Amino acid sequence: MLVRAGAVVFIIGALGTLATVAPLLLGSDPLPTAAYLVSMLMGVGFALALGGLLRTALAQRPRAGQAASER
Known part of the structure; x- marks a missing residue:
């Protein structure tokens, strides 16, 4: 769940980065600070x-150890 939320926030940030760089490359006025x-x-x-x-990974580690010891 945390990985998915991180991916969504990352994509929003990546789109924000593209939006802030585009005016600089196109020669128009820069966006406001919020962008x-x-x-x-x-x-x-x-x-x-x-x-x-x-x-x-840390949550799965004890389960992997238990499975190995049961063999």
Whole structure:
């Protein structure tokens, strides 16, 4: 669940990053500060997904040890 939420937040941040870079490449006026804050969600989403992966891996570790000892 945490990995999915992190992926969604990452995608929102990636879209925000594309939206903030596009005016700079096209030569138009830069977007307001709020758009740059949305682009920071990319890192937050990555951290959430990584935390979810670590949490899942640590939760499965004792089960793997029990399965190996039962053989």
